[in-house]
Ligand SMILES: O=P(O)(O)OC[C@H]1O[C@](O)(COP(=O)(O)O)[C@@H](O)[C@@H]1O
């Protein structure tokens with residue numbers, strides 16, 4: 001079999017497409033495999049979790065990662081991987097996988113169904129592909145750069161015109177934020193200011209779940225402050241591929257369904273304590 005002729009742009013693009021198809025299949029399979037583990041444990045009432053100074057870790061985190069990580073490593077041994085439990089695996093390609101077996105560990109441990117397995121793939125540091133599976137509700141999202149977001153295999157967008165007084169916004173902060181008094185004050189100020197602006201603010205403990213709701217127009221905004229890497233790639237790819245209006249300044253990132261909504265949310269979120 002002859003390989004693609006890389007001097008020909010068409011061949012090169014076809015090869016990239018094929019790679020992407022393969023990566024999407026593996027990303028989907030990985031989140032579904034982890035999700036099956038989480039669903040079984042959730043239904044069994046698994047509440048085995050340790051609350052440390054820096055994090056909560058459920059037994060489910062490790063068990064779910066053990067189902068998904070080998071799939072990724074075996075399929076793309078040359079790609080770099082960061083897995084929330086196992087850590088860093090270096091690679092020689094421009095691709096980096098971010099594997100979060102259980103986004104929403106606190107929710108899972110509390111018996112709330114708001115949790116997901118997620119995978120993001122970056123190329124040269126930029127989000128390229130993301131897959132999210134919510135086991136409790138059996139819902140799947142996939143986003144690809146320049147190719148939109150699909151929810152249950154159908155394209156979706158962040159469009160929606162409920163208006164600011166009826167809007168719901170999810171706030172996302174990284175795990176350092178509550179543990180750093182200055183960052184905590186600022187994030188409290190952001191939430192407080194948004195609360196005075198829109199109908200409802202959801203402090204997200206499962207950012208990929210709320211990013212999915214935003215990407216299909218069910219909630220109207222996302223305000224992200226100092227996010228963790230695992231969730232940031234998914235949130236930002238979902239928002240841009242869902243056609244959202246976006247603004248960023250330093251550690252603050254706000255996405256809304258349209259420009260007028262964004263202007264109002266941005267004004268509220270850039271508050272200083
Ligand atoms: O208090 P903890 O355990 O660090 O959890 C807070 C973290 O939980 C999250 O909501 C989700 O993180 P997980 O993927 O670890 O569940 C993060 O956004 C947040 O930083």
Ligand SMILES: [Mg+2]
Nearest residue numbers: 100103104230
């Ligand atoms: Mg997470």
